[in-house]
Amino acid sequence: MNEVTENNLWGYFQTPQKKASLLKKTTAARNAAGHRVKSYRELATKIAELQFMNRDLVLMFRGQNGDYRNSRSNTTLKASLFRSEAGQTTPPSAGVLIRRFEQLQRAEEQLIRSYEDKKFIGRERLQRYRILRWAILQHYEVCPTPLLDVTHSLRIAASFATMGANTDAYLYVLGVPNLAGAITASAEAGLQIIRLSSVCPPAALRPHFQEGYLLGEYPELLSFNDKQLLDHYEVDFGRRLVAKFVFDPVKLWSDPNFTPASNVAIYPTPGEDPLLDMTSKIKASLV
Numbered sequence: 001m002n003e004v005t006e007n008n009l010w011g012y013f014q015t016p017q018k019k020a021s022l023l024k025k026t027t028a029a030r031n032a033a034g035h036r037v038k039s040y041r042e043l044a045t046k047i048a049e050l051q052f053m054n055r056d057l058v059l060m061f062r063g064q065n066g067d068y069r070n071s072r073s074n075t076t077l078k079a080s081l082f083r084s085e086a087g088q089t090t091p092p093s094a095g096v097l098i099r100r101f102e103q104l105q106r107a108e109e110q111l112i113r114s115y116e117d118k119k120f121i122g123r124e125r126l127q128r129y130r131i132l133r134w135a136i137l138q139h140y141e142v143c144p145t146p147l148l149d150v151t152h153s154l155r156i157a158a159s160f161a162t163m164g165a166n167t168d169a170y171l172y173v174l175g176v177p178n179l180a181g182a183i184t185a186s187a188e189a190g191l192q193i194i195r196l197s198s199v200c201p202p203a204a205l206r207p208h209f210q211e212g213y214l215l216g217e218y219p220e221l222l223s224f225n226d227k228q229l230l231d232h233y234e235v236d237f238g239r240r241l242v243a244k245f246v247f248d249p250v251k252l253w254s255d256p257n258f259t260p261a262s263n264v265a266i267y268p269t270p271g272e273d274p275l276l277d278m279t280s281k282i283k284a285s286l287v
Contacts, residue, residue, distance in 0.1 A: 034246035057175035063161025
Protein backbone atom coordinates (compact mmCIF):
# COMPACT_ATOMS: atom_id res chain seq x y z
CA MET A 1 0.00 0.00 0.00
CA ASN A 2 1.01 3.62 -0.33
CA GLU A 3 2.23 5.73 2.56
CA VAL A 4 -0.37 8.06 4.05
CA THR A 5 0.63 11.43 2.60
CA GLU A 6 -2.31 13.76 3.18
CA ASN A 7 -1.33 17.41 3.49
CA ASN A 8 -1.13 18.66 7.07
CA LEU A 9 -1.06 15.22 8.66
CA TRP A 10 -1.13 15.49 12.45
CA GLY A 11 0.05 12.91 14.97
CA TYR A 12 1.17 11.98 18.47
CA PHE A 13 4.34 9.93 18.71
CA GLN A 14 6.77 11.30 21.31
CA THR A 15 6.95 12.53 24.90
CA PRO A 16 6.70 15.35 25.87
CA GLN A 17 4.17 16.58 23.34
CA LYS A 18 1.43 18.94 24.57
CA LYS A 19 -0.61 18.80 21.37
CA ALA A 20 -0.67 17.01 18.03
CA SER A 21 2.37 17.74 15.86
CA LEU A 22 2.65 18.03 12.10
CA LEU A 23 3.81 14.68 10.74
CA LYS A 24 5.81 15.04 7.52
CA LYS A 25 6.62 11.31 7.17
CA THR A 26 5.24 8.27 8.97
CA THR A 27 8.80 7.15 9.78
CA ALA A 28 8.89 9.92 12.41
CA ALA A 29 6.06 8.18 14.28
CA ARG A 30 7.34 4.67 13.59
CA ASN A 31 10.86 5.38 14.84
CA ALA A 32 9.74 7.26 17.98
CA ALA A 33 9.20 5.69 21.40
CA GLY A 34 5.53 6.69 21.47
CA HIS A 35 3.51 9.37 23.22
CA ARG A 36 2.85 8.38 26.84
CA VAL A 37 -0.63 8.87 28.29
CA LYS A 38 -1.68 8.30 31.90
CA SER A 39 -5.36 7.46 31.57
CA TYR A 40 -8.03 6.34 29.14
CA ARG A 41 -9.66 9.76 29.37
CA GLU A 42 -6.42 11.41 28.23
CA LEU A 43 -6.07 8.87 25.42
CA ALA A 44 -9.64 9.43 24.21
CA THR A 45 -9.21 13.21 24.34
CA LYS A 46 -6.10 13.07 22.16
CA ILE A 47 -7.75 10.67 19.72
CA ALA A 48 -10.62 13.16 19.38
CA GLU A 49 -8.07 15.87 18.57
CA LEU A 50 -6.44 13.67 15.93
CA GLN A 51 -9.74 12.87 14.25
CA PHE A 52 -10.62 16.56 14.13
CA MET A 53 -7.23 17.57 12.74
CA ASN A 54 -7.06 14.70 10.20
CA ARG A 55 -10.55 15.22 8.84
CA ASP A 56 -9.80 13.61 5.46
CA LEU A 57 -8.99 10.27 7.09
CA VAL A 58 -10.88 7.65 9.07
CA LEU A 59 -8.90 6.51 12.11
CA MET A 60 -8.55 2.81 12.90
CA PHE A 61 -6.92 1.39 16.02
CA ARG A 62 -4.74 -1.57 16.90
CA GLY A 63 -3.64 -2.48 20.42
CA GLN A 64 -0.54 -4.57 21.22
CA ASN A 65 1.43 -5.42 24.34
CA GLY A 66 4.71 -4.86 22.49
CA ASP A 67 6.17 -2.44 19.94
CA TYR A 68 7.68 -4.67 17.28
CA ARG A 69 10.44 -3.12 15.15
CA ASN A 70 12.09 -3.96 11.85
CA SER A 71 15.82 -3.96 11.12
CA ARG A 72 15.71 -0.15 10.78
CA SER A 73 14.10 0.23 14.24
CA ASN A 74 10.78 1.34 12.76
CA THR A 75 7.50 0.02 14.15
CA THR A 76 6.27 -2.72 11.83
CA LEU A 77 2.57 -3.58 11.43
CA LYS A 78 2.50 -6.35 8.86
CA ALA A 79 -0.24 -8.80 7.99
CA SER A 80 0.44 -12.19 9.59
CA LEU A 81 1.44 -13.82 6.28
CA PHE A 82 4.27 -11.33 5.71
CA ARG A 83 5.66 -11.16 9.25
CA SER A 84 9.17 -12.17 10.19
CA GLU A 85 9.61 -15.54 11.83
CA ALA A 86 9.79 -15.63 15.62
CA GLY A 87 12.84 -13.89 17.04
CA GLN A 88 13.89 -12.35 13.71
CA THR A 89 13.68 -8.84 12.26
CA THR A 90 14.45 -9.76 8.65
CA PRO A 91 11.61 -10.51 6.17
CA PRO A 92 10.52 -14.16 5.75
CA SER A 93 12.27 -16.21 3.07
CA ALA A 94 10.72 -17.19 -0.25
CA GLY A 95 10.24 -20.75 1.02
CA VAL A 96 8.34 -19.56 4.10
CA LEU A 97 6.07 -17.31 2.04
CA ILE A 98 5.31 -20.07 -0.47
CA ARG A 99 4.33 -22.46 2.37
CA ARG A 100 2.12 -19.82 3.94
CA PHE A 101 0.29 -19.11 0.68
CA GLU A 102 -0.23 -22.85 0.12
CA GLN A 103 -1.63 -23.27 3.63
CA LEU A 104 -3.94 -20.31 3.07
CA GLN A 105 -5.32 -21.91 -0.10
CA ARG A 106 -6.06 -25.17 1.76
CA ALA A 107 -7.81 -23.25 4.51
CA GLU A 108 -9.93 -21.37 1.95
CA GLU A 109 -11.07 -24.61 0.35
CA GLN A 110 -12.09 -26.06 3.71
CA LEU A 111 -13.87 -22.85 4.68
CA ILE A 112 -15.99 -22.95 1.51
CA ARG A 113 -16.97 -26.58 2.18
CA SER A 114 -17.75 -25.91 5.84
CA TYR A 115 -19.85 -22.85 5.01
CA GLU A 116 -21.85 -24.91 2.54
CA ASP A 117 -22.34 -27.74 5.04
CA LYS A 118 -23.54 -25.30 7.73
CA LYS A 119 -25.76 -23.41 5.25
CA PHE A 120 -24.52 -20.10 6.62
CA ILE A 121 -25.96 -16.90 5.19
CA GLY A 122 -23.64 -15.41 2.57
CA ARG A 123 -22.07 -18.68 1.40
CA GLU A 124 -22.49 -17.68 -2.26
CA ARG A 125 -20.57 -14.46 -1.68
CA LEU A 126 -17.91 -16.37 0.23
CA GLN A 127 -17.34 -18.69 -2.73
CA ARG A 128 -17.12 -15.73 -5.10
CA TYR A 129 -14.84 -13.37 -3.18
CA ARG A 130 -11.45 -14.44 -1.89
CA ILE A 131 -11.12 -11.34 0.31
CA LEU A 132 -14.14 -12.47 2.35
CA ARG A 133 -12.56 -15.86 2.98
CA TRP A 134 -9.32 -14.20 4.05
CA ALA A 135 -11.23 -11.93 6.40
CA ILE A 136 -12.80 -14.83 8.29
CA LEU A 137 -9.61 -16.90 8.38
CA GLN A 138 -7.63 -13.94 9.72
CA HIS A 139 -10.12 -12.77 12.31
CA TYR A 140 -10.51 -16.26 13.74
CA GLU A 141 -6.74 -16.82 13.62
CA VAL A 142 -6.94 -19.96 11.47
CA CYS A 143 -3.72 -19.31 9.53
CA PRO A 144 -1.55 -16.42 8.31
CA THR A 145 -3.27 -14.18 5.74
CA PRO A 146 -2.43 -10.95 3.86
CA LEU A 147 -4.80 -8.99 6.16
CA LEU A 148 -4.27 -6.99 9.37
CA ASP A 149 -6.81 -6.86 12.23
CA VAL A 150 -7.85 -3.40 13.39
CA THR A 151 -10.93 -1.97 15.09
CA HIS A 152 -12.99 1.20 14.93
CA SER A 153 -13.45 1.06 18.72
CA LEU A 154 -10.83 2.81 20.84
CA ARG A 155 -11.96 0.91 23.96
CA ILE A 156 -11.62 -2.48 22.26
CA ALA A 157 -8.15 -1.64 20.92
CA ALA A 158 -7.01 -0.40 24.34
CA SER A 159 -8.42 -3.56 25.94
CA PHE A 160 -6.42 -5.73 23.54
CA ALA A 161 -3.30 -3.70 24.31
CA THR A 162 -3.56 -4.19 28.07
CA MET A 163 -4.69 -7.83 27.95
CA GLY A 164 -1.79 -9.88 29.31
CA ALA A 165 0.58 -6.89 29.29
CA ASN A 166 3.07 -6.81 32.17
CA THR A 167 4.92 -3.61 31.30
CA ASP A 168 4.07 -0.98 28.70
CA ALA A 169 1.20 -1.44 26.25
CA TYR A 170 0.83 0.26 22.87
CA LEU A 171 -2.00 1.66 20.80
CA TYR A 172 -1.49 2.46 17.12
CA VAL A 173 -3.63 4.87 15.13
CA LEU A 174 -3.80 4.25 11.38
CA GLY A 175 -5.30 6.62 8.83
CA VAL A 176 -7.40 5.09 6.06
CA PRO A 177 -9.63 6.53 3.29
CA ASN A 178 -13.30 7.22 3.93
CA LEU A 179 -15.35 4.04 4.18
CA ALA A 180 -18.05 3.06 1.69
CA GLY A 181 -19.95 -0.13 2.48
CA ALA A 182 -18.76 -3.59 3.46
CA ILE A 183 -15.54 -3.40 1.43
CA THR A 184 -13.81 -0.14 0.59
CA ALA A 185 -11.13 -0.33 -2.10
CA SER A 186 -8.86 2.64 -2.79
CA ALA A 187 -6.57 2.48 -5.80
CA GLU A 188 -4.99 5.77 -4.72
CA ALA A 189 -4.04 4.40 -1.30
CA GLY A 190 -3.36 0.87 -2.58
CA LEU A 191 -5.54 -0.30 0.27
CA GLN A 192 -8.83 -2.05 0.98
CA ILE A 193 -10.80 -2.04 4.21
CA ILE A 194 -13.19 -4.87 5.12
CA ARG A 195 -15.96 -4.38 7.70
CA LEU A 196 -16.25 -7.76 9.42
CA SER A 197 -19.83 -7.30 10.60
CA SER A 198 -20.89 -7.17 6.94
CA VAL A 199 -18.87 -10.27 6.01
CA CYS A 200 -19.60 -12.78 8.79
CA PRO A 201 -23.06 -14.30 9.36
CA PRO A 202 -25.15 -12.67 12.12
CA ALA A 203 -24.65 -15.70 14.38
CA ALA A 204 -20.91 -14.96 14.52
CA LEU A 205 -20.77 -12.68 17.56
CA ARG A 206 -17.04 -12.04 17.81
CA PRO A 207 -16.68 -9.59 14.87
CA HIS A 208 -19.67 -7.60 16.12
CA PHE A 209 -18.42 -7.42 19.72
CA GLN A 210 -14.96 -6.35 18.58
CA GLU A 211 -16.19 -3.84 15.97
CA GLY A 212 -13.58 -5.47 13.77
CA TYR A 213 -12.16 -4.31 10.45
CA LEU A 214 -9.37 -5.74 8.31
CA LEU A 215 -6.85 -3.93 6.15
CA GLY A 216 -5.37 -5.43 3.00
CA GLU A 217 -3.46 -4.58 -0.14
CA TYR A 218 -5.34 -3.38 -3.22
CA PRO A 219 -5.20 -5.09 -5.64
CA GLU A 220 -5.03 -8.31 -3.62
CA LEU A 221 -1.81 -10.30 -3.45
CA LEU A 222 -3.13 -13.69 -4.51
CA SER A 223 0.12 -15.65 -4.56
CA PHE A 224 3.84 -15.58 -3.87
CA ASN A 225 4.41 -14.35 -7.43
CA ASP A 226 2.18 -11.33 -6.75
CA LYS A 227 4.12 -10.59 -3.57
CA GLN A 228 7.36 -10.57 -5.56
CA LEU A 229 6.14 -7.45 -7.35
CA LEU A 230 6.36 -5.49 -4.09
CA ASP A 231 9.24 -4.86 -1.71
CA HIS A 232 8.81 -6.00 1.88
CA TYR A 233 8.51 -2.45 3.18
CA GLU A 234 5.56 -1.81 0.82
CA VAL A 235 3.36 -4.37 2.60
CA ASP A 236 3.88 -2.82 6.04
CA PHE A 237 0.81 -1.05 7.43
CA GLY A 238 3.18 1.07 9.49
CA ARG A 239 3.09 3.23 6.35
CA ARG A 240 -0.42 4.30 7.45
CA LEU A 241 0.63 5.17 11.03
CA VAL A 242 -0.59 8.54 12.31
CA ALA A 243 0.07 8.12 16.03
CA LYS A 244 1.65 5.78 18.54
CA PHE A 245 0.58 5.84 22.20
CA VAL A 246 2.22 4.03 25.10
CA PHE A 247 0.77 3.53 28.60
CA ASP A 248 0.89 1.55 31.81
CA PRO A 249 -1.71 -1.26 31.40
CA VAL A 250 -2.94 -0.87 34.99
CA LYS A 251 -3.00 2.91 35.28
CA LEU A 252 -4.84 3.30 31.98
CA TRP A 253 -8.00 1.85 33.55
CA SER A 254 -7.63 3.39 37.03
CA ASP A 255 -10.74 5.55 36.55
CA PRO A 256 -13.81 3.41 37.44
CA ASN A 257 -15.82 5.33 34.83
CA PHE A 258 -13.66 3.82 32.08
CA THR A 259 -13.24 0.05 32.23
CA PRO A 260 -11.73 -2.43 29.74
CA ALA A 261 -13.79 -4.94 27.80
CA SER A 262 -13.51 -8.35 29.45
CA ASN A 263 -12.09 -11.46 27.78
CA VAL A 264 -15.56 -13.00 27.73
CA ALA A 265 -16.97 -9.95 25.95
CA ILE A 266 -14.19 -9.90 23.34
CA TYR A 267 -13.94 -13.66 22.84
CA PRO A 268 -17.35 -15.43 22.94
CA THR A 269 -17.14 -19.17 23.58
CA PRO A 270 -17.62 -21.75 20.77
CA GLY A 271 -21.11 -22.42 22.07
CA GLU A 272 -22.00 -18.76 21.60
CA ASP A 273 -20.25 -18.35 18.24
CA PRO A 274 -20.80 -21.14 15.68
CA LEU A 275 -18.19 -19.67 13.36
CA LEU A 276 -15.54 -20.06 16.07
CA ASP A 277 -16.33 -23.76 16.42
CA MET A 278 -16.11 -24.26 12.65
CA THR A 279 -12.88 -22.31 12.16
CA SER A 280 -11.23 -24.06 15.12
CA LYS A 281 -11.73 -27.39 13.34
CA ILE A 282 -10.23 -26.00 10.14
CA LYS A 283 -7.21 -24.72 12.06
CA ALA A 284 -6.67 -28.11 13.71
CA SER A 285 -6.77 -29.88 10.34
CA LEU A 286 -3.99 -27.67 8.93
CA VAL A 287 -1.38 -28.78 11.46
